[in-house]
Amino acid sequence: MIIQVSEYVVELKNITKRFPGVVALKDMQLAVKPGEIHGLIGENGAGKSTLIKVLTGVHLADEGEIYVNGEKRVFKNPNESAAAGIACVYQELNMERLLSITDNIFINKWLKKGALLDYDTMHAKAAEVMKSLGQDVDPRKAAGTFGMGVQQMIEIAKAVLIDAKMIIMDEPTSSLGEKEVAELMKTCRELKARGIGILFVSHKLEELFELCDRVTVIRDGEYIETRDIKDWTNDSLITAMVGRTLENQFPKEFGTKGECMLKVEDLRIGGVLNGVSFEAYGGQILGLSGLVGAGRTETVRAVFGADPLDGGKIYVKGKEVKIRSPKQAIKEGIALLTEDRKGSGLVLGQTIRTNLIMSSFKKHSDGPFLNEKRIEETGQGHIESLRIKTPSIDEIVGQLSGGNQQKVVIGKWINSDADIYIFDEPTRGIDVGAKVEVYNVMNSLVKAGKCVIMISSEMPEILGMSDRVVVMRGGRVMATVERDSKHFNQEDIMKAAWGGTLDEE
């Protein structure tokens, strides 16, 4: 057998991964050298997660090859990938918080003495590995008693113990404090010195510049470019990430700007929102842009009373209101279409009829009794105006397609006769035709003088539909951009979302 010696520890060649209806990865390339810290960046939905899942054996690629040390490998499950020396520290740590550090490190690969577990040796080894990562901790203590930084080191220790050749770190700094970030970087450099390759996935450009040797940019599931870090600049990275053409798939129509419907001031939730302020007007669509984790969903959920606020003021039509529950928010004329349609938008086991009236039982009742005739009338009205494709109003919602389900949620909120409609990722996971119909609903709402707030992670959608854009990052508002401003373009909004500042006009 001829072993082809490769300069790369892990190499992906022409990886394609399809899911029903979408191509998540197309001809993806990636090559990580031993002892290299390799940055990977892309917009939300660019395919980073899928790429990681292909590497770790969660997904099997439809086409293309994976090479480890020049040898072609096929990973049918996560165990095979781990056995080949690929480890991953996920953004959401898989920690058994009640078990000791030792148990967490040796989970499923316990050392035994005869039939019993050999805790003496395991504790000693665990302490040793943690120490080599700069953590002088008692491995007998429960993992949950330590902060996120140490917990992350436990994950890294697991990788070191299985002699990982490459460690993937998925947004490793997103939940760490400054000091912990510094420690993590130090550890990364030590791992690098041991010849381990690191794939460092991050949203934070400054970290990439500080830490990485090379950076790969991906966009829309496709490989864009890999360069040495010295050949990248902030601007060239962002341009590479967003550089696509805007197609005219947004039937934007304009309403007349009305009064300030919603004003929030200095909204705070410990560790999540650090003083969010903005205004939204009637007859306009306000786009909320930002990266995943910027605090957009948290902001609107707090405004809607779904989660408690630690501080801040909310004004509806100029009047200060205290909103402690969704019920109160609806009374104030606010509607929230959540990003998780199935988890928090619909009762999937119930009929269209029931889902449509959930936020407006009163309007559809006489005293305590439901008025089925009225329900049927408004229901049929929604089925026609929103073009919900269904055999009848008594169809179980769980049996509808994603787009039609979304229209049922929209119908539910139109029934609530709100003045302020908050749409959180309204077109996620629905087909192009249904998207246009959702945009048309927004158009008719603003033309009727209503205020629409749209959270979207798709830049074209933000640019295509918004009258104004508020850009958030790290629980703060970074910029507010009017549609006629010179900053109303992908590059500038992305720049703000990635932490840059926009100059005054």
Add this chain to the structure above:
Amino acid sequence: MKNKKSGSGFQLGTLLALVVMCVILAVANKNFYSPSNIMGILKQTTFNAFLATGMLLCLITAGIDLSVGANAVFCACVMGAMKQAGVTSGLLMMVVAIAAGGLMGFVNGTLLTRLHLPHPFVSTLGMKNVLWGAALMVTGSQMVNKFPSSVEWLGVTTLGSWGGGFPVGFIVVIVLYIIMHIFLSKTALGRSIYCAGGNIEATRLSGINTANVLTFCYTLSGVMAALGGIYSVGRSGICNGSNANYPYDTDAIAACIIGGASFTGGKGTMIGTMLGCLIIAVLRNGFTMLSIDSAGQNIVLGLVIILSVLMDVIREQMEAKRRRLAAAK
């Protein structure tokens, strides 16, 4: 209205099972169809039907109330304690019993929704034991008899003379079930209960106060248990605190599940539950006729519960497969 396709189909199966059982028992034992035996079955159904009403509401919300049986006995014993204390007004006894049952249910609901116990299994299981002890405590572990006739009315009164007379308690249950059916299917609160069971977060975010909805269900369950307690006093003429650890809860759960309710919530009807109560009463009656002892009865009843849930699971899987195939076309 609701679950039109799936719901009624399953109840047809339940009805068929009931008919088949009756036919088999009639063939096996001539006495099964004697008027007095049929009336006996209806009397047996009544107690469980009261408990199953509250249980159904809790099951629809994806919860459970394990304290219904103990609560019923406790409420009976509260009346017994009043008797011991020299109270003579039957009306007062019943009002206090219903208030006590409702209060216990309200505590269950509050533990779940306001104090955030993780699952009603915890609060109601604990409450079951509390009520068992409380039932013994209030009566000083004594059996009490000779209740006022107004208290015993629900359990003893019969109409006509066929088979010893038609039990009024069962007529009350039928009226109750019709009212509850209208409540569940035609009122906003009833519909909210199904929504909360199907997806509590979506329901809360639709502006429905889900904590209040859940608390209502557990409180109503307590009131129904009290009615069951009053009925049991009439039927047996006594209250006995040591009965509180009988598995009445299991019979109530079984009736709901056989009738189409699901542990995952969002499903279940009053008609199905009534069929479930009848099936259990017929089963128990049939066992007695065929001289099967209580050990055998319990084994078969346990298997029937498992079988009915299994059928529900299989039906859901087939439904899901049919949907997948339809979507693939």
